Amino acid sequence: MDYYNGHEDFLDRIEKLNAIGIALSSQRNAPALLEMILQGAKSILNADGGTLYLASEDKQHLIFEIIINDSLEIMMGGTTGVSIPFDPLPLYDREGKPNNNMVAAYAAINHKTINIPDAYVAEGFDFSGTRAFDRKTGYRSQSFITVPMQNHESELIGVLQLINAKDPRTGAIIPFSEQSRSLAESLASQAAIALSNNRLIQEFRQLFESFIELMAEAIDVKSPYNGKHCRRVPDLTMMIAEAVCKANYGIFKDFSMTEEELYELKIAGLLHDCGKVTTPVHVIDKATKLQTIFDRIHLIDTRFEVLKRDAEIEFLNQKLAALESGNPQNVPSLEAKFQQKIQQLNSDRTFLQKCNIGGEFMRDDLKERVLQIAKYEWVDTEGKLSPFLNENEVYNLNISRGTLTPEERQIINDHIVVTINMLTKLPYPKNLRRVPEYAGGHHERMDGKGYPKGLTREQMSVPARMMGIADIFEALSSDDRPYKDAKTLTECLQILGKMKQENHIDPDLFDLFVNEKVYLRYAEKYLHEYQIDQVDLTKIPGYTPPAV
Template identity: 25%
Template sequence: MKSENERLQVLLHFAQNLQAQLELDKLLYTTMEEVARILNADRCTVFLLDEEKQELWSLVAMGIEKGKEIRFPADKGIAGHVAMTGEILNIPDAYRDSRFNPEIDRKTGYRTRNMLTMPMSDKNEAIIGVFQVLNKEDGAFSHEDEELLSAISKIAATAIENSLLYEEQVESLNSFVETLSATLDTRDYITAGHSQRVTLYATTICQQMKMDKDCCEQIRYAGLLHDIGKLGVPESVLFKAGKLTDEEYAVIKNHPAVTRQILESIHFPRKLKLVPDIASTHHEKINGKGYPDGLTIDQIPLGGRVLALADVFDALTSRRQYRDREPIEKVWSIIEKDAGETFDGKVVDVFLKIPLKRIIEILEYDQREKLNPEELAPFKYLPFQWIIEIKRKDPETLTEDEQSLLKTFDRYYWRQY
């Protein structure tokens, strides 16, 4: 038996492990691993109660395929009985209990010997889920195990409620940012869809660079909002058909600074604190000749350097009312020439490695329903660099396969479908 001091140490360690987790799936998995270890059991599942659908569900379960959600009626099985009654069930022999459903064992090849199932309640004593711990490794679950799991469930319930609240806040922020971005693109009919495509290019670069999830999220938000400062540009300047005066150009060049001011007034979560810096540096150049602040490579966040390339690539490959796309080889010649001056050479190199299929999907994002998956399949294995090299070759030296793929690319690029 554990002493009271040992029990407190176990609970403190458990609480500390949960404290660092905000994402629900990671929180649930950490909880299940820790409970199985603490109770010396084979596995544990945490089911949450969906009151609206009256179902118990879990995003993850030990021993079940990762990423596969489990759902069943909230009044079925042993977990359902506990959820409905609030009763603690400590069953020493599962197959002798009529409430046990052996079907899952038959499907998974698992053999349940004993189980401890306990309700999990919020601070108002409302049941929000169920703990189910299986197969104590040295006999049946004891009364001490019940007391320990009861204390654990209170800690877990608080952490899960915080996680669910955090996810609601993230969803609200997502909705707010995407609506704001869409509104901005609607205002500027000339560059409609620009923010979305820049974001897709930027997050694809992030994935190619194997950045962590938080970095990718910061860049995603910054991409969606990088031009929000254009709200401060008068429409007479923004949509002017002729050449801008020096004063008008100065107003345009100030939009990244306005972007920073607007975004700094938004309360972003701690892990998104760099969004204003990233979004406001997409017109900076690594040689210090960009705007609004003339920053050099060491002063520009990596996300800003990623956005800078994504922004220019989209501008050159987008259709306008007054012109078509620039030829892809010309686009890349411009970017190559500016690598090491305007653009971070490492980011440029990474862009060349992006699968060509992904580039086509983003180029034609607003026409994505017209893309033919079978036609695009071969481009999944060709990097963007391939099309640049093909375009620079003598057409007469191309193989039949190269000619066929080039023809398909051009059909999508020039939208001849």
């Protein structure tokens, strides 16, 4: 008598099937999903063991994914971390003929459920491997049910196989009933849908991430002086997020982020500078104050050579006149005056070359010297007497900090507005809706003096504040900026510390960044050895160690 013919028991198994179906639809972790499928099938069919196979990408093999046997206490694959030592089952031989001898292969090839009451007396299938396994373990493999898993397009996803149905009252091994067959096929169908959906989600995520990384790479490749920024900032942001989530002190004691929230932050990090696709290359790459398509300091060097040539011609003419007029005693003073002028021109040229490089600050007396040099006159290529420096050259050479004019700096700053505008137009799924906010906030300041929205600390999320620190630290430590040398860890932290004191960056995140040595983890991965110096935390301005 089939125990499972009981009406109440059948309803109970239907309820289990529905519960498993609901659980399958919400599970996103692939190994856990596979375990849930096999464990659910074992429970519904009251089987002693089972195997779940997945079809290879080329649909030529069945790959062992999970093996479970309660009596032998075997559990391999899935989330266990225990590898399965069996080779994939071939679905076809070398000549392309179907492998109908193996029951799992037969079910897969023919899209047919196979229900075998006793493998030892079954005909048409090769169970020699099963018998060998039984001899080795002392087990008795008896009833089998093997169900192909197919998606809505009848494409093979895998095979679900259960072994040794048990009578729940006596524990005796019995055949799988027709009801069991029906339930197994129903579960296999649900499992195929769940696996297909999971695979589609993973493939979509991979496509999405690949597209995002492609955009980040395009931005980095656009500028040889900014070639690592879009990849390093998200990595450092995630290091900070990990440290914050692990912190068991201060305001972050109870702070946490889910796997989906961390993924959202990662995507935001990859997209944080996407607006730079619209920024002109000559602005991004402006390595010196006079650079446009080329560095105009070379034109100024040529003008100095013209002035030196004219000075030499004037000196030679004066020397010749002195000799012809019988006043050779005037020659030494003329030569001294000439050498003095050449020396002054060489000094002025060196000075302008240094001004052109840019720096942290240019004093007013240096700016005045630029204005004085600008008053020199030279005969240009058209034979006209012109000022030595034009207004644009003076304007650029007298830039106070860095190499960008206020107008060029505004162009650079506008990239974040473009970033926000680009990102807010995308139809995000629910788990990515904060990407624009995270990506668009990395130039804001805690005191509201940042851009583009002038947000204060209270108006910003913690992840957005994390990215702000990551963006600054990467820029300070980078060795590919045209306007500065790569700084050591001490120099980077000292600058960040001053930014904390000036209410530029989040004070608590900065302290955690230093205390948890996030900077060192990043340095060991990305920085040069000469940059990784011994940091004396007592000399980092603004740093406050956590209270013990």
